[in-house]
Amino acid sequence: MSDWVVxxxxxxxxxxxxxxxxxxxxxxxxxxxxxxxxxxxxGPSGSGKxxxxxxxxxxxxxxxxxxxxxxxxxxxxxxxQLSSIRNRKVGFVFQSFNLLARQTALANVMLPLRYxxxxxxxxxxxxxxxxxxxxxxxxxxxKSNELSGGQQQRVAIARAMANDPTIILADEPTxxxxxxxxxxILDLMLMMNRERGTTLILVTHDPRIGGMTQRTIxxxxxxxxxxxx
Numbered sequence: 001m002s003d004w005v006v007x008x009x010x011x012x013x014x015x016x017x018x019x020x021x022x023x024x025x026x027x028x029x030x031x032x033x034x035x036x037x038x039x040x041x042x043g044p045s046g047s048g049k050x051x052x053x054x055x056x057x058x059x060x061x062x063x064x065x066x067x068x069x070x071x072x073x074x075x076x077x078x079x080x081q082l083s084s085i086r087n088r089k090v091g092f093v094f095q096s097f098n099l100l101a102r103q104t105a106l107a108n109v110m111l112p113l114r115y116x117x118x119x120x121x122x123x124x125x126x127x128x129x130x131x132x133x134x135x136x137x138x139x140x141x142x143k144s145n146e147l148s149g150g151q152q153q154r155v156a157i158a159r160a161m162a163n164d165p166t167i168i169l170a171d172e173p174t175x176x177x178x179x180x181x182x183x184x185i186l187d188l189m190l191m192m193n194r195e196r197g198t199t200l201i202l203v204t205h206d207p208r209i210g211g212m213t214q215r216t217i218x219x220x221x222x223x224x225x226x227x228x229x
Contacts, residue, residue, distance in 0.1 A: 004068075005166050005199050006033035006056060011065035011075075013051050013222075025051040026062070027222035033167075036197040038190065040210040043219035050171070052219065053203045057169045058086040070166040087115050091160030093189075095172035097152045099144040099159075105131060105151075106140040109159045116163055130158035134188060150181030157188060167199045168192075174206065186212060 013026040026048050033039055043049050054060040055067060058074055061082065067075040074085055091112075092098070099108050106127055113123035131140050134154040144152055153173065160168050170189065174182030186209065192198045202209055210216045218226040 003035045004032045005035050005070050006031065006201075007066075007068040008032070008056070009066045011052070011055060011062040011067060013048075013055065013060070014063045025222055026055075028065070029219075029222070029224055030065075031217060031224065033199065033201065036193065036199055037215065038193050038200045038202070038213045040202045040204055040213040040216045041219065042204060042207070042210050042216055046221075047219040048222040049203050049219055051222075053169055053171055053201075056167070056201065057090045057092060058082045087112060088163060089166040091163070091165040091168045093153070093156050093160050093168060093170040093173045095175040097144070097149075097156050097176070099152055099155055101145040102143055104141050104143055105136060105147065105155045105158075108144060108155055109162055112159060112162050126162060127158070130161055131155070133161075134158045148181070149177050150184060153177060153181070153185050154188065157185070157192075161192065161196075161198070165198075167201055169201050169203070171203045172205065173202065174204075174209065 009030050011026050011029045015023040015025060017023055029052060041049055041052060055062055062075055065075065066073065069085065070089055072085065074082065077085065109127035109130055110123045113126055128140060131137055134157055136151060136154050139147060139151060144155065147155065174185055177185060189200055190212065193200050202213060204210065216228040217224055
């Protein structure tokens with residue numbers, strides 16, 4: 001069995017803006033990411049980072065090229081099939097947290113488990129364990145809007161881990177946090193990588209984050225222009 005969890009070959013993504021304008025967001029990107037690896041994807045605005053993240057996270061599909069996630073070819077799947085793969089294999093952590101503000105921390109973490117068809121008792125037990133793991137065992141019944149930014153991002157990480165995904169995709173995970181909270185979130189994600197073998201892909205502008213990962217992939221104008229190990 002291959003140790004590659006991400007296998008992307010010659011990915012392109014072309015957006016049509018009107019009848020005659022094609023925007024080439026990705027121009028032939030190939031990369032492999034190993035199981036348990038920590039990788040940062042960096043580049044200026046407009047470089048293709050977000051487009052690549054959406055394809056790797058099964059939120060979008062490439063115009064051409066092939067993508068396999070955990071050994072499963074996903075580049076040509078239907079929307080429903082992509083949704084199923086996304087729920088089983090990908091955990092997301094966003095800059096803006098993307099939590100349901102009026103729901104408790106526990107309810108937010110239980111969401112992906114419910115979508116996956118887990119029963120209520122199993123979902124609750126798993127979610128409580130995840131919140132305990134991220135240091136929020138005493139905040140499970142607090143609503144999201146009652147938590148600090150750092151605590152909300154911890155809830156988001158617990159939610160991302162709930163289904164034991166193949167990869168965690170974090171898009172500017174510290175962008176909305178102060179430096180202390182941001183460092184705590186980074187330390188937490190790196191701890192999960194060490195202790196649970198979680199594969200981490202961090203999309204970021206922050207060179208400090210890039211310096212903490214095992215490999216940095218730099219994009220420019222829809223192409224990989226540099227890889228640092």
